[in-house]
Amino acid sequence: MNDESIYDFVGMGIGPFNLGLASLTHSIDELNGIFFDQADQFNWHPGMMMQDTTLQIPFMADLVTLADPTSPFSFLNFLKNEGRIYSFYIRENFLVLRHEYNRYCQWVISQLSNVHFCNQVVDVKYDNDHQWYVVNVRHTKTGEHREVKARKLVLGTGTSPYVPACCENIMDRATHSAHYLDNKKDLQQKKSITVLGSGQSAAEIYYDLLQDIDHYGYELNWITRSPRFFPLEYSKLTLEMTSPEYVDYFFNLPPAKRDDLISNQKHLYKGINSTLIGDIFDLLYNKRLLADIKVGLRTNAELREVAYDASLDYFNLELYQHEQEKAFLHKTEGLVLATGYGYKQPKFIDGLKDQIQWDHKGRYDVNRNYTIDKRGADIFVQNAELHTHGFVTPDLGMACYRNSYIIKEITGREYYSVERKIAFQQFEVSEEEAVSNFELA
Template sequence: MTESPYDFIAIGVGPCNLGLACLTAPLPGVRSLFLERKPAFSWHPGMLLDGTTLQNPFLADLVSMADPTSPFSYLNYCKQQGRLYTYYIRENWYLDRQEFDRYCRWAASRLDNLRCGHEVRAIHHDAQTGLYHVAGQTADGASFGYQARKLVIGIGGVPRFPDGCTVHDQAQLVHSSGYLAARARLQAGRSITVIGSGQSGAEVYHDLLQASERHGYTLNWVTRAPRFFQMEDAKLTLELITPEYGDYFYDLDSATKAEVLDDQRSIYNGINQSLIERLYALLDERRHRDAPPTHLLTCMALDGCRRAPDGRGWELDFHHTQLGRRYRHRVDAVVFATGYRYQVPAFVDGIRDRIRWNGAGQYVPSRRWAVDHLNQDIYVQNVGLQSHGLTNPDLGLACHRNSRLLAELTGHDHYPSEPRTAFQEFVPGEDSGFVALEREAVGS
């Protein structure tokens, strides 16, 4: 550890920390380092399907919502690629997933504060110096060690499987995160079932449906939800992903937050309208051909998943959430589009006593995403749905979050946020004409 201490070290580089790196890069006098275990930046490589798009407009890139003049903006990427007029004429408001990945890899290649192929394995805090010591190993086996005054932990989630799947079976099952690598193997079977009705489930089902006639397999799409939700994107609904709403949500009590998040499921876990329309058109076209069967099933909750007795395929147990009936389903292959869960990384063990935890072993973030007891040293990305609401995972709010993080990390507001971002008032203001009453006076 011969280098001078960094102002902060960020661990894990997905889009959130990549955006933080881009916003930090031009700041004079700020020493930062971003460490990523993978040998190069990649973003959900198992789901980079042809024709799939982001659910956020292109302005929700790595930097523009905090600094539209940044050289790391998507529009500057187009300019540097000689494609600015092409993009203008194409009028592509929603980027393809593959295009977003190319853009992110371009941005990563231009950063001097990013080091890929660096796996962090241990962190400890030196009480005398107040510094954090970050140690690990590079992709070629060499050891490294750095020091920093502050940390940003931005590790992504790991695939989530339903409770009915055993740990042993999970190693053999296909999650949507690994779909592309497993696609050929899946399509070699006679039947495939996709479980999960969010955007990823819809993309996998659409991709498999397009190829079902060529390969001849039966295809099922199953969800425990009462319907296949379309993502809500009305203008006033989208104000629920503004900084003002995020601050309002943070102050709610835990029970109310849980109720609100359940009510908002179709906002952050719905399917975009264009994909639903393509799916419906394809389903209608197939009716006029001798196509293999396909079934879309709602209200079907998975209770169990195991290898079939003969070792060929899987047996799935379901119950219908409205009828109360139980069903068994035999299928050759299953794809679980059931999202991700956060797994606290092992390197946190060395600083565990410096972090706030709840009873479930999860971080307890402050309003500005600090998790250390003094709210000044250790910050987290990619967590906080339960504490900060749907503003936390939304790419459109990542720039705002990074601008607030940088203010905390550096002590200076380099990218001031707009004072007003929503027309709605989530709490009546003093000039609204609504006078707050004492709790005991309400209803009297």
């Protein structure tokens, strides 16, 4: 089946970022876009949707508010429609519960007619004669194919669970944090459980398992290669780095400097909520008062190798303590890898590789306007520009800014204000300030 419409753009993937784009373009009558996702429905990180877990950003960082506070797709309007806006106000906690955010996104989707789940983008080709893209889409339930033509593309396929190379052959036995809730009951039947990782997901899982430790009697360990269990830095002047100015500053740095910065800025976007760190300590203290629990927390320990012993039903982990420069072994029956997520280039772009610009590491060479094609005008990316635009890339709080920017680039018109400067501080040395030979007067 062929769709004879010529769309202004096709959005591939329907996570929060492309869903925000769909919401913001809904009211632009002259802009015709369509979105596809191979999943059956929107379900954001279901494996980590524990009852009390929250996003690490306030409700204003929803799909639309920071671009259009009057949008009908705002989180506050969702609360109003559900009859809970006063309860949320009285609650006095502006961090959104994760399962509530998921419901909010599903509520928005229910009002959009151009977002289509169960639709897998198979391949994309460029038609030079007509100067449009031909997108081949397969319905995952019926197997039916359709062709969609569009002037521009927005890639929002998201990230995938990252598994260290040494763990790839044991993932039929181990659990990635993305699937934690699916495997929680089985894990709690083990005599020992080890959580590997240093970020928010590792902390949430450790805290969740710690609550039932005296009931099930398992040993619970948390191991990370980080030098400490570091909190997410959330001071106000640091938050100014989630700004257009810092994106400009970071983008204009040499690639090697950008890579070095990203590797040293994990506390800015991969740290643990400081309240949760306190809750873990308090729960450890209380549990130990009431029972002889077996718990362990270890830093500076990097996983080097892992093997599963089927006869004894346990994992044997070879770890390395960096500061002491010593290797050691750790045995555990249950293993949870809270090792984060990484971007994987979707298979369907294979037919466009000659049109895309690449850096020397085989990554997208992303332009400042979030395009990756050689013309710098056609193929946009969402959450694939960490190495070019900095640690704000996966931040939901900057999604409205990026979407406003992309809409401006697609239409040539600034439908939503694209902020240039919001920070009190200055990150760069201007050309006027720079001196070649510094001498004190």
